[in-house]
Amino acid sequence: MDLYKNLDQRAALFKALGHPARLLMLNLMREKSRHGEELAAILHLNPATVSHHLAKLTDAGLVSAHKDQYYQVFSLRGEILKTTLMEMVEMPQESIHTDASPDAFRDKVLRSFFKRGRLTQIPAQQKKKQIILEHIAAEFEPGRRYEEREVNHLLLDFNEDYASLRRFLIEFNLLHREGSIYWRAEKPE
Amino acid sequence: MDLYKNLDQRAALFKALGHPARLLMLNLMREKSRHGEELAAILHLNPATVSHHLAKLTDAGLVSAHKDQYYQVFSLRGEILKTTLMEMVEMPQESIHTDASPDAFRDKVLRSFFKRGRLTQIPAQQKKKQIILEHIAAEFEPGRRYEEREVNHLLLDFNEDYASLRRFLIEFNLLHREGSIYWRAEKPE
DNA sequence: TATCTAATTTGACAATCCTCTAATCACAAT
DNA sequence: ATTGTGATTAGAGGATTGTCAAATTAGATA
Numbered sequence: 001m002d003l004y005k006n007l008d009q010r011a012a013l014f015k016a017l018g019h020p021a022r023l024l025m026l027n028l029m030r031e032k033s034r035h036g037e038e039l040a041a042i043l044h045l046n047p048a049t050v051s052h053h054l055a056k057l058t059d060a061g062l063v064s065a066h067k068d069q070y071y072q073v074f075s076l077r078g079e080i081l082k083t084t085l086m087e088m089v090e091m092p093q094e095s096i097h098t099d100a101s102p103d104a105f106r107d108k109v110l111r112s113f114f115k116r117g118r119l120t121q122i123p124a125q126q127k128k129k130q131i132i133l134e135h136i137a138a139e140f141e142p143g144r145r146y147e148e149r150e151v152n153h154l155l156l157d158f159n160e161d162y163a164s165l166r167r168f169l170i171e172f173n174l175l176h177r178e179g180s181i182y183w184r185a186e187k188p189e
Numbered sequence: 190m191d192l193y194k195n196l197d198q199r200a201a202l203f204k205a206l207g208h209p210a211r212l213l214m215l216n217l218m219r220e221k222s223r224h225g226e227e228l229a230a231i232l233h234l235n236p237a238t239v240s241h242h243l244a245k246l247t248d249a250g251l252v253s254a255h256k257d258q259y260y261q262v263f264s265l266r267g268e269i270l271k272t273t274l275m276e277m278v279e280m281p282q283e284s285i286h287t288d289a290s291p292d293a294f295r296d297k298v299l300r301s302f303f304k305r306g307r308l309t310q311i312p313a314q315q316k317k318k319q320i321i322l323e324h325i326a327a328e329f330e331p332g333r334r335y336e337e338r339e340v341n342h343l344l345l346d347f348n349e350d351y352a353s354l355r356r357f358l359i360e361f362n363l364l365h366r367e368g369s370i371y372w373r374a375e376k377p378e
Numbered sequence: 379t380a381t382c383t384a385a386t387t388t389g390a391c392a393a394t395c396c397t398c399t400a401a402t403c404a405c406a407a408t
Numbered sequence: 409a410t411t412g413t414g415a416t417t418a419g420a421g422g423a424t425t426g427t428c429a430a431a432t433t434a435g436a437t438a
Binding site: 007008010011012014015016017018019020022023024026027028030035037038041042043044069070071078080081082083084085086088089090091096099100101103104105107108125126127 | 196197199200201203204205206207208209211212213215216217219224226227230231232233258259260267269270271272273274275277278279280285288289290291292293294296297314315316
């Protein structure tokens with residue numbers, strides 16, 4: 001079954017389950033197979049309406065139909081219902097990336113605070129400060145030891161207020177210091 | 190948790206899951222908690238739209254929120270997602286009876302073929318014939334043995350064509366015969 | 379306090395969905 | 409072939425939903 005592979009198919013499955021009348025139909029079919037006229041009588045619905053609902057259930061792969069004498073008999077296809085909600089919600093990472101871009105927020109923040117490579121201002125908000133500081137910290141080579149003078153020089157490329165930047169980098173644990181020697185922190189990941 | 194107990198609440202849960210954007214949100218929250226602005230950026234949606242979707246997810250009990258600095262941070266409430274689709278679809282018998290009437294079809298058939306206790310005609314269709322024959326068979330006392338003469342007399346109350354009725358009852362295994370002695374079949378259930 | 383920021387609400391519009399009636403279709407029975 | 413039966417389609421009305429822009433609210437910052 002390669003139905004339910006992508007996002008929209010899964011949403012469609014849930015949508016098919018998202019109506020009381022259809023849930024009742026599935027319950028009735030759980031007991032035994034049923035034909036349209038029967039369901040219509042039980043649910044006090046117009047046969048056309050039942051047809052409509054049954055079409056949705058069949059499209060979603062939840063029921064199947066076969067002919068018997070005068071009737072079109074519908075049966076529950078129970079296999080899919082054995083999976084957990086989580087398995088059905090959970091999409092592989094890569095398909096999340098195709099449908100959305102998880103770094104969009106980060107990108108947006110970086111774009112709005114950096115102009116031509118320079119930091120226009122230091123954001124007051126933690127989450128945004130974190131993002132721009134991480135971006136700046138990436139300029140330091142891991143493992144290498146820096147004199148304070150070198151650090152200042154490097155930071156000046158981003159903003160004239162190099163002292164604040166240096167302080168924040170320390171505060172956010174992106175840069176470490178011992179005496180006048182600085183080095184970049186290990187990446188958390 | 191007595192949420193998800195009744196039909197409409199369950200339909201509401203599925204409806205909440207029945208939209209691609211909301212499935213993506215849940216996936217993003219699976220990795221870590223997120224705030225609205227972030228989700229909006231990632232999904233390329235208006236913050237108001239994200240708010241709208243988040244409200245549906247919270248109403249359905251799928252996410253919870255807490256404040257952090259400037260932000261309202263939303264987290265996935267995963268417990269519910271561990272249940273299988275079937276458990277969520279499956280309603281106890283009694284609540285099916287309150288929301289629908291499983292015997293409505295049978296009732297309808299009986300009403301339309303019996304007028305003032307008499308069978309107006311013998312239906313040609315199997316399913317309906319079955320229903321009216323079961324109803325007639327119920328007039329015979331279980332265990333008791335009937336002479337053919339008694340059977341005919343009893344059936345005449347329903348329809349003048351007692352011979353056809355008798356034949357059908359045998360054919361549908363509702364009545365058994367040995368020689369000229371008849372008796373009612375055991376109930377299948 | 380005044381100001382800033384994210385979240386929510388409001389209102390509008392389009393799209394989708396649910397329900398029914400009426401018409402049509404497919405097919406079994408005669 | 410004609411009739412009868414259930415299923416489906418077409419279309420329409422009303423309700424709900426998804427989306428965004430604009431206004432408002434709640435709460436943190438300074």
